[in-house]
Amino acid sequence: MKFRVTFRNISAADLSAQCRFIPEPDKFEMYLNAVAQDIAGLEGIADVSIxxxxxxxxxxxxxxxxxxxxxxxxxxxNFEFLRWVRTDEL
Structure with missing residues (x-):
């Protein structure tokens, strides 16, 4: 099965003891790539693309x-770098 997993930037509303700063917006792509690589290494995952x-x-x-x-x-x-929004089956 294929899924779309959507993410968003950290916002001021997300700041807490677990997330103390807002990452630079231009680094979002780097964090998303890192998450994609981590997911690709999980058992049962056939493919991951951005x-x-x-x-x-x-x-x-x-x-x-x-x-x-x-x-x-x-x-x-990766909680302090980006936020999961939703998962949709395609």
Whole structure:
């Protein structure tokens, strides 16, 4: 199955003890690439590609809840750099 996972920049509303600063907007692509590489290394992930400047297309043998469970540790690790918005099945 294919999925689109969409992300956004950190905003002032996201600032907290776990996210103390707003990363430079021009570094968002770098963080998205790093997340894509981490996801590509997960078991059960067949392919990961970047779509536009805010989304990843992920091919995996999973449904949306199972995929999100696989992604959770990576998203938590990158919590201070970008935010997950949604996961859509394509």
């Amino acid at each position: 779509e536009g400047d805010r989304a990843l297309i992920i091919e995996a043998n999973a449904d949306v809840p199972a995929l999100e469970a696989k992604l959770k540790p990576i998203l938590q690790h």
